[in-house]
Amino acid sequence: MKKWLSLLLILTFMLAIAACSGNNNGNNNAGTTGGNASNTPKETEAAAEENFKDGKYTTPITLSTVWGLNQSSVFKVGETIEDNVHTRLIKERLGIDIKYDWVITNTNDAYKTKLRLMLSSGEKMPDIVVFRGDLETVNMLIDSGQFMPVGDLVDKYANETYKAGLDLDPTIWLPISRGGEKMALPVLDYAYNGDHVMWIRQDWLDKLQLKAPTTIAEMETVMDAFTNQDPDGDGKKNTIGLATGFKNGFANWMTDIGFLFGAYGTIPGQWNLAADGTLEHGSINHAAKKALTKLNEWLNKGYISQDSALFDEVKGSELFTKGEAGIVFGPNWLPAWPFPDLKNNVPGATYKAYPVPAGPDGTIGSQGGNPPSNGYIFVNKDSKNPEAILHYYNWFFDNIANPQPGSEFEKGFAEGYDYATLPDGSITADAAKYPDLFPGLKDQTAPPLYYTLTYEGARIPTLYADTHIKLAGGAEPTTPYEKQEFNTRLKENTDAMKVVMDQVEIRKKNYYMGPLTETMQSKNELLNKLLNETYSKIVYGQQPVDTFDEMVENWKKSGGEQITKEVNDWYNSVK
């Protein structure tokens, strides 16, 4: 009896193991190899042009691609990435039949891995490959030689909106340039969104009867008052001037301290364009030494937290949202997050965005202004209709990116997917509340824009900033996009975007946009550790400021010089 029981137990175990190992193979959509690209010779461009009339291919064409399915893509029952409202509409409107050679669920970079496998096995690529991710893979795709330069395509087929987005910052082409040729189409994203402003507790300024600082010296006066004159009025000395955290480096996406280096003329942790036109690493610029001296002074005077070196951006921002610090540097959207916490912790607290302050000689510098691209589209050089993807992208720019009132896509992409109309005529996106209006969906909407070959349909880089400048000027929101921004963003957010745009010229972008160089791969760790350790120890007074010069020498000796050379070689090859 017992024996049989144990036997049964064993069998169950075995089955469980078998089931587990079997699962892995189930999901693979066993991609057909190759792709369907041209067996016939390339058609002449004239023929292709003839075929495309009034925004549509008269004889439908096929556009093959491969796809990594992200979690943001939600599908209705019965729909897949291969067949859904988006593919049907594109076929109907543009005469483009999108064909997926393979589709993979993009967890743990599965899409990237599969792309790389395709490359290494020399498989033929589909008509287009879209990729968003590391530059190593981008490089591999370009180096595979299977894709064509796109410069002529853009000149000939891209519409004005896309061209304007690309022209906003010519360095957008740098990562994908090869010997003067542009090797991929950038997927555009909203610009200026990461650029910083100085956020100040307005109620503290008013209480202490101070005016907002415009220079570092004035800022010190304000910070001193915030630290020593009890701005929160609780009778305790429990406030500080500036919320910052440099655990992850000295130029951060929030709670930034890079502005102080910028005030002396460098931005640490990135490659800046030096006066002689070469690229130099911002951390070893001598200006950084002055900034570190200043920072050490601020720490000693209690203007910044004694724990700043232990805090990352999020932790650092808590100093501000707890009501402990009076100033923080960060992007325009901080009122959406994390500032609501401040309102919860300190009822009645108010804050306002101000321009980044200037250094002793009037220099202002803040990281940001990086080109507004997020991903690339590669076009197969053997593709029969290489221009098709531009017609596709154009269509989204024209119809979806910023629909005008009364236009077809004013409310959204498709009724019952990303929006639904209520009986009273208003629009809702609440699929959990109105399940009847979203048939085939459960609790959440299925925005078809996430199915698009360009990731989010089309984004006009300047649209976000332009909209907020318009709204900040007091104009009424008219287009659906403006209404949405007006209704979802706080006034402080809108005003901050204007501050960003008023200071557009102070942004210092990272000029190195290539993949990790050979020396970077072996030496980056050593060099970053050297920089961060010396920086922190100087700020904390654990090492004298003059060890900065020693650090610079060490940095150069330990591979920094070689990396500088590699970076400049890259820059010369693409500029």
Place this chain on the structure above:
Amino acid sequence: MDSALNKPLPQAEEQPQKREAKPREKLSRTWPLHLMLLPAAIVTFIFAYVPMSGLIMAFQDFKPYDGISGSKFVGLEHFRFMFEYPDSKQVIWNTLIISGLKIVFGLIVPFTFAILLNEVRKMLFKRVVQTLVYLPHFISWVILGAILTDMLGNKGIVNQTLSALGMSNVFWLGDGDWFRFTVVVSDIWQNFGFNTIVFLAALSGVNPSLYEAAEVDGATRWKQTLHITIPSMIPIGVVVGTLSLGNILNGGFDQIFNLYNSLVYDKGDIIDTFVYRTAILNGQYSFGTAVGFFKSIIGLIMIVFSYRVAYKFAGYRIF
């Protein structure tokens, strides 16, 4: 008493005779047990032995898209790089100090605590304490790291207490020596409950008749602890110690990673955090594998060594 002590002995002598005499018959009786072992053996084989083939990467210039079969062999290049790297000595030294302290105190604290807890008469109290000290074991360091950063901060509860007592603030996580102290203490706080349970289990296995005999002989509670409890816990202590010695080069990645910062690189950076920055962040997978390989070899040597030592001095065999 006498009969109770004598009884097991004849049995123990009988059994080996049986086994030697009829091995085939023995197998026919025990095969379900062997079969039950099979799933575990298969899982171990698949997840512990098969991945070992990946160690080949340590001798290659591994490129993910070329795969193991396509990557170029570079011999011992990565091992050379590891030992020539300027920070290696410091990082290995940090690891040895931090994990050495963790191992020593990670043995002493639960050992003592188990003995103390064993003396508690109230079962309810004992159970509650046992559960409470075990709980932190389940909290991830991502969370503990944030909590500790708060508690040990300049305005945290610990420093506030210190200044209330008239002492000066301590920069727990920003000063190298205090950082080591914090790491070791917080690690022991997190994990001593787990080993306490192991030791308590060993204590419950001590033959009560030994205590009865000692009491008859007039031994005090202290003498009983000294001459019965501690000696009977030595073997399990040796096991725990031996197993942890294999981890001598693991300083506890998730803990250090969540607590360290650039101020304490010189005293707190360990092999694993160093490998994370070099191998993972900069894509040097081969180098990471080489370091992992090196660590495993040292771990194996340490286990063999401590096993021998344990056998020699405590007369205890694990395997």
